[in-house]
Amino acid sequence: ILREARDSVIVLSLNRPAKRNAMTVAMRQAIFDAVDDLRERDDLRVLLIRANGPFFTAGIDIVEHQKNTSPTRTMQEFRRDYRRNIHRYFDEMEMVEKPVVMAINGPCLGLGVEMAGAVDFRLASSEARFGLPEVDLGMIAGSGGTSRIVRLCGVGWAKWLGMAGAEMDAQTALNAGLVQAVWPRAEFEDRVWDFCQTLAGKPADALGVAKLAI
Numbered sequence: 001i002l003r004e005a006r007d008s009v010i011v012l013s014l015n016r017p018a019k020r021n022a023m024t025v026a027m028r029q030a031i032f033d034a035v036d037d038l039r040e041r042d043d044l045r046v047l048l049i050r051a052n053g054p055f056f057t058a059g060i061d062i063v064e065h066q067k068n069t070s071p072t073r074t075m076q077e078f079r080r081d082y083r084r085n086i087h088r089y090f091d092e093m094e095m096v097e098k099p100v101v102m103a104i105n106g107p108c109l110g111l112g113v114e115m116a117g118a119v120d121f122r123l124a125s126s127e128a129r130f131g132l133p134e135v136d137l138g139m140i141a142g143s144g145g146t147s148r149i150v151r152l153c154g155v156g157w158a159k160w161l162g163m164a165g166a167e168m169d170a171q172t173a174l175n176a177g178l179v180q181a182v183w184p185r186a187e188f189e190d191r192v193w194d195f196c197q198t199l200a201g202k203p204a205d206a207l208g209v210a211k212l213a214i
Helices: 025-040 062-067 075-095 111-118 133-137 148-153 155-162 170-176 185-200 204-213
Strands: 002-006 009-014 046-051 100-104 107-109 121-125 129-131 167-169 181-183
Touching: 009 025, 009 185, 025 046, 025 075, 046 185, 075 111, 100 111, 100 185, 107 111, 111 129, 111 148, 121 170, 121 185, 129 170, 148 155, 155 167, 167 170, 170 181, 181 185
Parallel strands: 009 046, 046 100, 100 121, 107 129, 121 181
Antiparallel strands: 002 009, 129 167
16 A cells, blocks of 8 residues: 555545555555544645556455455354454444545455445546455355345345345445535546545534534
8 A cells, every 4th residue: 555645634545546446454554554643643634546557446355354264263263353353443434523425436356345434435437347256155244235235225135235245336336325426537536636635624623523513
């Protein structure tokens, strides 16, 4: 992940295009560290998560995940590991009193969709598409795909993604309520940045209280 501060916005760029930006433990930790900084530093007003390359993310790095997972792990240990390493950080994204924005430039799958459910604003390029392929691997999307996506899109679309393993294109995601805006690729980055600048210019206390109240 590349990180920079532009004005009062933390910009994180997933930067592993050869692996379709599959998220490693280190990449996830970089995102979570940025959320911590967003919470603690008054000079930071917005967190923007974007990606380099044609993919936003293919989801969790399955190869790394399998290497780090004991074949004898119990269900209780499995749940505990996910709660410690993923769930509590997504919860913090929801609770931090500042806006978190995802700029989804291309395919966004698995853990990427689940992270999208935890942020405040999901802005999509017209080339974006969304899917929860966990069911085809014999699992469920248990880090928000079976809860936050239901709240955003309703039961029908959550079953479309989480049971059928079907995908949504950008316009369908907009209609379903998964994303809040879709812009053409040619103007996508500029529109995203303008939106982040608008958020950063709003009264911080009012913005934070509005987020928590909603």
